[in-house]
Amino acid sequence: MSVTKEELMESARKIKEKAYVPYSHFPVGAALLLKDDTIINGVNVENVSFGATNCAERTALFTALTQGYQKGDFKAVAIAGDTEDFLPPCSICRQVFVEFCSPDMPVYLTNEKDEIKELALIDLVPHAFTDLDM
Structure with missing residues (x-):
């Protein structure tokens, strides 16, 4: 069974309600799809x-790592927030994704209209700092 981008995004939308956001009141949910079709969720804390x-994005990825998943096991990520425009990951999260995910990994973004925009990780980080730069 394959998880659709709509199912992955719905998982991100649902989990954002569990975010701990007493200061910004800006909940974000992330749903990380693994190559075995497991979904691991994260929220901003x-x-x-x-x-x-x-x-939220790093919470999901770090949780996957603690469960034994490794670099290369990540298939896609969906990110949901309550925003008018599509909500992209911050630059720190983008760099963490570069460390663990392939450049062509789909990144799904949504907005308050429940539209979904699909990008590849490389589209978000076109000149990423990688281990090749070390």
């Missing part, structure tokens, strides 16, 4: 010291 805040 804020802290009064904003630098200690963690984004």
Whole structure:
């Protein structure tokens, strides 16, 4: 069975309600699809010291890693927030995706109209810093 982008996005939309956002009141949900069709969700978790805040996308990816998934196991990600325009991941999350995911991995973004925009990771990070730059 294959997970559709609509199913993946619905998972991201549902999980965002569990975000811990007492300061910004801006919940974000992420649904990370693994190559075995497992979906791992994440939410943003804020802290009064904003630098200690963690984004939904990294929460999902780091959770996958703690469950034994490895670099290359990631198939797609869907990101949902309550925004008028499509909500992209922040630059830190983009860089973390570059570390663990293929450049052609689909990244699905949504907006408050429930439209879905599909990009490849490379579209979000065209000049990514990689291990080849070390």
